[in-house]
Amino acid sequence: MWEYSDKVKEHFLNPRNVGVVENADGIGEVGSMSCGDALKLTFKLDENEIITDVKFQTFGCASAIASSSALTEMMIGKTLSEAEKITNDDIVAFLGGLPKEKMHCSVMGQEALEKAIACYRGVPVEEKEGEIVCECFGVTDLEIQRALKEHNLSAVEDVTNYIKAGGGCGKCHERIQELINEFKGHEPVIDKKPEKLSNIKKIKLIEETLEREIKPALKKDGGDIELVDVDGSKIFVKLQGACSSCSAAQITLKEFVEKKLCEFVSPDLVVEEVS
Ligand code: FES
Secondary structure: OOOOOHHHHHHHHOOOOEOOOOOOOEEEEEEEHHHOEEEEEEEEEOOOOEEEEEEEEEEOOHHHHHHHHHHHHHHOOOEHHHHOOOOHHHHHHHOOOOOHHHHHHHHHHHHHHHHHHHHHHOOOOOOOOOOEEEOOOOEEHHHHHHHHHHHOOOOHHHHHHHHOOOOOOOOOHHHHHHHHHHHHOOOOOOOOOOOOOOHHHHHHHHHHHHHHHHHHHHHHOOEEEEEEEEEOOEEEEEEEEHHHHOOOHHHHHHHHHHHHHHHHOOOOOEEEEOO
16 A cells, blocks of 8 residues: 555645646647556746646546646746756655655656647657667666666666556566666676574664664654564564654655665565554
8 A cells, every 4th residue: 555645645636737728838748548647738838938827637546646736736837947847856845755656657747748848849759769678668778777867776666666667568677677787887686695684683783774874864854763673574663753743754664764774684674664
């Protein structure tokens, strides 16, 4: 079950600016119905190139609707060159976070915006450069390299979450892994079995990682974390201070706490919050 911020829920339940702008100056369409995600963005400008109206239609999940709605709110009142600078990270931040499995919804918003602006400027939408790696979703090696770099991704699953590549038949996973390895500058690690940790050693390592890597970062924002229990690969924690009431707490837990513990203790760990 994904955790959504209040703002995502709000924009999903009451999406702003749904529809199509009549006589639009710019139109951007991305995705396809067959993949389950599609977005059409239309906007109108005044004589100073300020966006006065923008609407969207989407066929997608709650995150796609919320991301599109958020994007339209961010665009209205901006000049075209200001709107052009909106990135998918801005959309995610506006929404107070998105589950990592849904990051591609915000990327779809950014792509629709790029296409709509290109349409207004009469610039042909550039043919994708590079070699298609994922045939299911038409994603090229250059797009994967860009996502790896911009979001510092390190696993095939992360690439799928961000740009959908690899989310279909799975034939492209090996090539995506090669691109990840090239990006990280090392050869593939073949079948390297993680060291089996005893329970005591595991708990000790978890505590050390919390103290050294996690608590200092949370404390900077007025939060903290307490280890409650460890059961096999499940780690139960309690968020404290500012973190306990933060709308993005689940994202902090999964994207920061869990990733750090997987990196420094064991890759199979799952972090869960207890109240
Ligand atoms: S080719 Fe990438 S998922 Fe099918």
